[in-house]
Amino acid sequence: MSMQHHMNHPYHMVTYSPWPIIAAMSIMISMLGFIKFSYEFNENLMLLAMLILTLTTIQWWRDVVRESTYQGFHTKEVITGLRWGMILFIISEVFFFMSFFWTFYHSSLAPVIDLGSIWPPLGIVPFNALQIPLLNTTVLLASGITITWSHHGLLENNYNQSIQGLILTIILGLYFTALQLYEYMEAPFTIADSVFGSTFFVATGFHGLHVIIGTTFLITCSMRMMFMHFTSNHHFGFEAAAWYWHFVDVVWLFLYISIYWWGG
Numbered sequence: 001m002s003m004q005h006h007m008n009h010p011y012h013m014v015t016y017s018p019w020p021i022i023a024a025m026s027i028m029i030s031m032l033g034f035i036k037f038s039y040e041f042n043e044n045l046m047l048l049a050m051l052i053l054t055l056t057t058i059q060w061w062r063d064v065v066r067e068s069t070y071q072g073f074h075t076k077e078v079i080t081g082l083r084w085g086m087i088l089f090i091i092s093e094v095f096f097f098m099s100f101f102w103t104f105y106h107s108s109l110a111p112v113i114d115l116g117s118i119w120p121p122l123g124i125v126p127f128n129a130l131q132i133p134l135l136n137t138t139v140l141l142a143s144g145i146t147i148t149w150s151h152h153g154l155l156e157n158n159y160n161q162s163i164q165g166l167i168l169t170i171i172l173g174l175y176f177t178a179l180q181l182y183e184y185m186e187a188p189f190t191i192a193d194s195v196f197g198s199t200f201f202v203a204t205g206f207h208g209l210h211v212i213i214g215t216t217f218l219i220t221c222s223m224r225m226m227f228m229h230f231t232s233n234h235h236f237g238f239e240a241a242a243w244y245w246h247f248v249d250v251v252w253l254f255l256y257i258s259i260y261w262w263g264g
Contacts, residue, residue, distance in 0.1 A: 014074075017060065019056055019057075019063070020060075022052070022056050023056045023057065023060065026056055027049075027053060029045065029049035030046055030050055032045065032049075033045035034046050061220075065224070068237070082236055086243060086244075090243060090244065090247050093210075093247060094247075096206075097203070097207075097251050101203070103195075103199055104199045104203065104258060104259060104263065105258070107119075107195045107196075107199065115196075119196075120196050120263070121194045121196050123193075123194075124193060124197070125188045126189075126260075127187075129260040129261040132183050133183075133256055135179060136179050136252070136256075137253070139179070140252050140253075142172055143169045143176070144245070146168040147218075147241075149161070149165040150162045150164070150169060150242075151165075151238065153165055154232060159225065163226070166218060166222045170219055170222065173211055173214065173218065173245075174215060180204070203259060204255060207248070207251055207252060210251070213244075214245050214248045217240075217241040218245065220241075221241045
């Protein structure tokens with residue numbers, strides 16, 4: 001096949017991947033495993049599926065790194081596809097969290113008689129929004145600044161500045177997770193305490209999971225940066241991580257304002 005033919009068909013440069021179908025199957029099995037765990041308290045199937053999913057994602061992203069960094073397969077057209085993929089993924093995440101906010105406002109704007117017709121429900125002692133939650137808000141807003149600083153460093157080929165900003169962002173992400181864990185340990189209510197407990201822990205818990213995923217994404221980017229995988233004009237892996245981090249940041253702002261400040 002001639003080089004000209006390659007240039008005319010940029011998508012053909014990236015080979016077909018076995019990972020999407022394996023990932024889809026492992027997600028389906030993990031869902032079945034979760035149902036089995038919920039009813040029988042047998043976690044074996046769920047853990048096996050999550051192990052397969054973890055191994056699949058590691059190998060899938062390894063292949064993407066190889067295609068972009070070492071094989072030069074990521075043409076402008078391929079990068080456009082990756083960009084749209086990430087944008088659509090974040091949009092799907094927005095709707096995912098929107099369902100939790102819908103639940104929260106449905107329950108809190110017109111509390112039913114079962115809740116004592118008040119919000120927070122009778123007997124629930126919510127967190128003080130001006131203590132740890134406000135600190136967590138400050139931590140995440142600061143991390144949004146440090147990731148932007150890191151990106152600007154990369155755009156200017158200042159790798160020292162970029163890696164410093166990235167490491168600061170990772171530290172702030174880990175600090176946020178530690179504070180959230182402490183808050184959960186100190187919580188005066190549980191996930192079983194009325195609709196307040198369930199919406200609080202499901203919404204903040206899924207956000208916490210996203211912070212852990214985002215931090216892992218940033219740690220991966222920092223390792224790739226140390227291996228000199230990124231240049232000032234070719235670093236979509238870093239950009240995708242930054243987009244995801246900003247999304248996590250914005251979701252927390254809505255969570256803080258809704259559940260901690262207004263709803264508490």
